[in-house]
Amino acid sequence: MPLETTVAAPRRGIALRGIAAHLLGNPLGGVTAALIIIFVAASLLSPYFLTGFNLMIIARSLAFVGLVTIGQSVLMILGELDLSVGAIGGLAGIAGGVLMVQLGLDPWLALLLCVMLGGLCGWINGTLVTRLRLHSLVLTIGMAGVYGGIILVVTKGVAITSIPGDIAFLGRGAIGGVPVPFVILLVCLAVVAFVMQRTPLGRYVYAIGSNADAARMLGIRVNAIRTGAFVTAGVLSAVAGMLMVARLGSAQPSIGETWVLAPIAAAVIGGVATTGGLGSPLGAVLGAVIIGIIENIIVLFGISPYWQSVVSGGIVVLAISFDAIARRAMAREN
Amino acid sequence: MPLETTVAAPRRGIALRGIAAHLLGNPLGGVTAALIIIFVAASLLSPYFLTGFNLMIIARSLAFVGLVTIGQSVLMILGELDLSVGAIGGLAGIAGGVLMVQLGLDPWLALLLCVMLGGLCGWINGTLVTRLRLHSLVLTIGMAGVYGGIILVVTKGVAITSIPGDIAFLGRGAIGGVPVPFVILLVCLAVVAFVMQRTPLGRYVYAIGSNADAARMLGIRVNAIRTGAFVTAGVLSAVAGMLMVARLGSAQPSIGETWVLAPIAAAVIGGVATTGGLGSPLGAVLGAVIIGIIENIIVLFGISPYWQSVVSGGIVVLAISFDAIARRAMAREN
Amino acid sequence: ADTGPLRFVLVPKVVHPWFDKVNDGARAAADSLSQLTGRKITVEYAAPQTADVSAQNDIIERSIATHPAGILLDPLDGKGNRAAMEESLQQGVGLTIFDSPAPEGLDVTAVGADFCEQGTLAADRLAGLIGHKGAVAIMMGVPTAPNHAERAACEKKAFAKYPDIKVVATGIDNDSIETAQKQAAAIMQSHPDLAGWVACDAAGPVGIGQAIRENGRVGKVAEVGLDNLNDMIELIRDGVAESSASSRPEMQGYWAVIAAWQKAVGQKTPKFIDTGIDILTKASLQAGAAR
């Protein structure tokens, strides 16, 4: 933009436009603005929305998809996609059920093993992608079949019940009124966001996503970092899967089935591009919050179940359009 | 490949390697080789595979996903993706049911209207993507919710039965032993492949997929062509949906649910890159044939349904790995 | 000449634990027939991954391609499966239907229960539980599936007998526990006054029970379930559901194989084999366990 513009804007300056401009200048501006609007609208439209109980429900149900979103967003910044994250989460959950219930392992040990299993699945994905230079989208469509299939083979579609109560508080408990899964989400987000923004490793992820060849030329270990990102995504999905098992008290074979498209949509709403190099895990999680709120208000408003998918799909479309329209309007102003 | 190789190969000359080299030189080589291997293996392993009846049912069931694959592959060559193609197919089918059964319209007129509806859905997707410069992956995740939701709203999940017999032969008939849906697939593929390879329009699609900015600079009507591709994909999905209705004699709300990931996987197996500019609809359909044969032999071999997803996922992984491994092995040889 | 092995293919609605019980029964029948006849008789299990007619048709057709001695089918959709069923008969592969009334005009044997009676039993029982008045909901299963549709229709008819009972909502679970749970939760959100539930397949009542539990409505919303999945039995033990009207999947599989074998060796078969219905309650379960 020419120099003059930046000088001129405050002069014309209505305060609201100033805020809008500030938001739009910030990479997280679009998603934050959309979030605020949806939040305010929901508060005005439903008296139940702003209650502590409701906010707690939102926070808790957000945690699972949110964890998966963090991992997926790191992969997307790297220019990859993993459609098997949901299946990995489900597999970890089922493995947890088998280890704890059928083999009687200590729940905490089982938990650790399952998270490692998630990492292993991610490592397999990453290794296949990097060694054979496969296309991650299709590889992971295939691997989702494999991991999801293993769930079916192990469970024959039947849930594993009577999960030991020891780990229940991971799924159902609260710390100072904040649900434990949400706290875990925040911790994971903080760690990953810090790594992505403030460490060389994180910046290499951005570099690889924006120009992998140049990164390789500079001696950045592209393949190792790619594989590491898949492992991270696998671990986070496994954590989500185990938290879900803790919450349900049973390992359902269906865990993770809905964790595939929503995190990708959330990441894009939050400013992550599927082409790599752009966005941040924080933005992606904010995108997940938007989707979570949408799902919540659909229930609060008592929208007929037949209409739910239309409404939630429509709001996703609106949320990404909002950003685009606002940016274009601002651009036209100047 | 360096000139020397082409000269040297026959001299060293095992015939097989000559064929392999030839196949690998051709952009369709990888998928053709994989197809041949799977075909031969299936014929050797199951006496039922090479029977006329079995080939006929493969051809027929391939037709539906194949049609969707054609449209999706054009979008992928353009650098876009449409995850709502399945929902559009389902919506067209349901609309057909409503028009024919509930409104008593002439079946042929209804068919035409439904195909137009598919085009309209595609046009909406394309227009949103181009006008608002939205990300097609996420927009169409949203639109899949909307279109799929409309199916639910209209049907409440209940199929529309008693579709007039007039159109049954479209789904069940055969022309000279070849199932009608397969004939329609071949016709559509021939038309689209011709346009893509031999007309300016097709070249423009490749150009846009390879460098959209440069295409715009050359005066190519990027947005119009993009929208057109979405319309094409919508129309082809609607055709698939209507053929499915004709085949079942009822409009099922579940039509199209499995038409989302399989066509993308098929296209990539067939050499289409999700980043655009590479591959061809023919390759993509060959990829779909591979997937179709895999599904067929899984049942022929009597593989337990619990293992099916593992096996089919695994074979998808193998199919894409095959290409990669073969190319690298050849490269190392020289 | 008739000493070679006989292979039957069993095609259920969907991959589902209930059908594993059918499969168990079918294998038992195959084993005892093998012993009795000295001929190797086997059952192959081929199930669609989701309750989708076209997926089921593909499986039927692929099974036909292997020329089995017969196909045992639980149709997802009488009309939608019609072409595939005709194809089977045309190709000379005998067809035995289980868990479903017989499709009209086809020369097949049907094995199952009186599904109308099963639905009526469940509905009447629920009506009694809620004092013959209040709002009730029906979880419809796969609406195109002939047996599910029959149960739903008869449940509606049964409720209609009571002037103070109103069916305020119907859900569709497509034979998936997760879908059933989501649908039930949503319906209870929008109908806070709901008094009770019945279902039309084995998955539905499990999902309903989970939703009742998750939403803290145990004791406030009554449930009479269907069938005898482990989860269902647990729900009855835990007092979430009062009882269940259960068909007998093992028996259905058993008799379907018997009928298919008869057909394969050219014997006459009955049009319909009724395998009966059980009512499961906390008490009957304890009695069963004690035995």
Place this chain on the structure above:
Amino acid sequence: MSDLPGPVVRLEAIRKAYPGVVALDHVDLALRPGRVHVLAGENGAGKSTLIRVLAGLVGPDEGRIEIDGADALADRTLFGRIAYVPQELNLFGPMSVAENMFMPFAATGFGRLTLSRGGMRRAATALIERFGIHAGPDDRVDTISVPDQQLLQIARAAGRAAFDVLILDEPTSSLTASETAHLFRIVRELRAAGCAIVFVSHKMDEIFDLGDDVTVLRNGRSVGSYEMAAMTEHSLVQLMAGSAIALEERFQPRGAGDVAADPILSVRGLSGPGFHDISFELRRGEILGFAGLVGAGRSELMQSIFGYRPTRQGECLFEGRALPRGRPDRSVARGMVYLSEERKHHGIFPRLSLRENISLGILDQLARGGVIASAREGERVATVMRDFDVRSSSADKKIMFLSGGNQQKAIIGRAMARRPRLLIFDEPTKGIDIGTKFQIYRIMQRLAEEGVGIILVSSEMTELQRCASRIITMYEGRINGSFDQATTPADTLVGAIVGAGEKRHAA
């Protein structure tokens, strides 16, 4: 040469073949500390390939690389002593200037576990100043100008710690004269400090200005190595091309600029992002030059006229009729062509073949009944390749595997093959060897004489002087002068483009 220091790097009998071509055929090269070694040769001669071998990015098929007397192919860490600026921009677009400068951080001392952002910013600011980059350390690289990106690319290689050899592959192709001068000052400093420098350029004045030694490549073979002092422009060109070229030739179209006739393009009061209140006329048969500094707004103006970028005010009349805004397709349909200065982003279709890249501009002319006539396509493409000397082992090679200059020739050929009535060339001869350049000037001249209107945006003053009938100068988004090329002394022009005598904006 005996009194010179011994070579720090020695390449011996390097051979590298690609499918269909031998890019390097037993090439030798010796680099001495404190000397600028020029690699000269026509497009596709193998300069960049040799450089990539030298930088350790491409393994040679045969040959030996010695760095400080040790075998670098055995000990690859030795390649760390070599700093390399590639011919094509290769940056991380969505990341900041500072990050681009110091990636990978650990190696540059700005991060082991966490990044030291402040330190990085400070160090970046120093380099930004030293290299004259118009950007802040936190600016996103894809928002700064191409020349600034080019300078950043150089700063990244040359600005950091220890290296013995600095390779600059056509570093000036998107720099203007003053930036080039600035860059040369830095190069001389490095040379004085004992660094060996490899320099590639197609601009003769630069080669003679900076070079100490020169190695000439032709078709992948080394013609020889010489001391620059023993060379003249003519002799060097002769060595490169294998035949002589008349360097004094001029290409002003004859009878240009019929003032009486209607102008082919008139721009009136046009304003938009980056330029303000622009009015000028282009006459039939004239080559109108545009001169200016980086960021003068020429590219943005031209793209707006063409319809690629938005405008705020004003109008453009093409052959008397208004051009619709924001519709490059309409402009093309009416006979206008724009060739962008950004080959990578706006020019080539990397994954398509050379043939497809060329024919894309003329498909409407190649189609018969809506179908592309392959035979005709082959002929037209062959003609373009011949006329513009595009060298490739095959027309079916993906264009991304061609040398930079040959890519450029292909897209110029594509633009001209359309036979437009108005041609806007933005830095068209960037990276093109001198022989082909003259051929392109000749074709431009011929087209103009046939009545085509041509706008030539160029940062090479000699190019404008060789070809333009008139020269318009731009300064900070405004036109500040219009000169008859034939009668205006060079100093006057340079004064105008640096904005002499004007009130400068208070930055």
